[in-house]
Amino acid sequence: MPHPEGAAEATRAEETVPVADDAQAKRRAEDRALLGRIVARDERAVEELYQRYSGALYSLAYQVTGGERFAQDVVQETFVAVWKDASRFDPDKGAVSPWLFSLARHKAIDLVRREANVRKRTVDVDLALEMADDDVDDEAWMRIRRDRVRLAIAELTPLQREALELAFFNGLTHVEVAERLAIPLGTAKTRIRGALLRLRDLLGDSVAETPGVPGSMAGGLV
Numbered sequence: 001m002p003h004p005e006g007a008a009e010a011t012r013a014e015e016t017v018p019v020a021d022d023a024q025a026k027r028r029a030e031d032r033a034l035l036g037r038i039v040a041r042d043e044r045a046v047e048e049l050y051q052r053y054s055g056a057l058y059s060l061a062y063q064v065t066g067g068e069r070f071a072q073d074v075v076q077e078t079f080v081a082v083w084k085d086a087s088r089f090d091p092d093k094g095a096v097s098p099w100l101f102s103l104a105r106h107k108a109i110d111l112v113r114r115e116a117n118v119r120k121r122t123v124d125v126d127l128a129l130e131m132a133d134d135d136v137d138d139e140a141w142m143r144i145r146r147d148r149v150r151l152a153i154a155e156l157t158p159l160q161r162e163a164l165e166l167a168f169f170n171g172l173t174h175v176e177v178a179e180r181l182a183i184p185l186g187t188a189k190t191r192i193r194g195a196l197l198r199l200r201d202l203l204g205d206s207v208a209e210t211p212g213v214p215g216s217m218a219g220g221l222v
Contacts, residue, residue, distance in 0.1 A: 031096035038086040046083055053097065054079075057104045064108035065115075069197065073157050074111055078104045080159060114155050152202040160195035167192050 031052070037045035054075055061074035081103055089099055153161060166177045178188035 028095045028097075032091055035082075035086050035089055035096055038083060046079060049082065049100075050079055053100055057100060060101060060104055061108045064105065065112055069194070069201075070108075070111055070115070073160075073194065074104055074108045076159065077107045077111075077157055081107070111157070148203060149199075152199050155202070156195050156198055160191050160198065163188055163191035164195040 031049070034045045034049045038049070057075050057078055058071050061071035061078075062068065065071055065074065078100065082100070089096065153164065156164065163177055163181065166172045166180055167174065172180065174189050174192065175185060177192065178185040181188065
């Protein structure tokens with residue numbers, strides 16, 4: 001005859017499995033509903049999905065990129081992609097969460113490749129500086145420095161580059177950048193600041209002495 005306590009434990013175990021399955025099914029249904037709202041251009045749905053998955057996506061991005069700022073960029077790019085391409089999600093192929101993690105992983109790998117590429121090209125430019133003749137004229141030096149800045153800007157994320165160009169090369173204020181891109185002011189400021197910090201990482205102090213770069217940009221990197 002089974003021990004009463006053993007029978008009770010077995011019963012509880014049997015009851016736990018359906019409860020867990022129900023919770024998972026409910027979460028998947030909620031995720032699909034959020035994507036449906038995003039397709040209908042509901043910004044609140046993006047915020048809700050962000051609250052659900054940003055932490056886990058950040059952890060994945062950090063493992064791939066090895067940097068906090070890079071991981072933040074990956075999460076931002078992932079949710080921008082969700083906003084633009086939510087309609088491409090196929091529920092017949094799986095749940096929303098694996099789709100999100102796949103997006104983030106590809107974004108992280110792309111960022112790592114871009115970073116390696118720009119650092120290699122920056123090293124090539126530095127080598128050209130070291131090998132230049134002592135009598136190289138000022139114009140040549142300025143051209144090389146400008147090339148470094150252009151290379152670095154080209155390797156910013158598309159969102160960062162767009163905001164930076166509007167702010168510093170088109171002379172727009174943060175408020176005007178936000179209006180032009182139809183994004184919140186805080187988001188515009190975050191993108192511009194992220195771009196400036198990324199340039200500082202790539203260029204160090206050389207940006208401050210580079211002719212052709214707006215003085216406000218150099219000041220923003222300090």
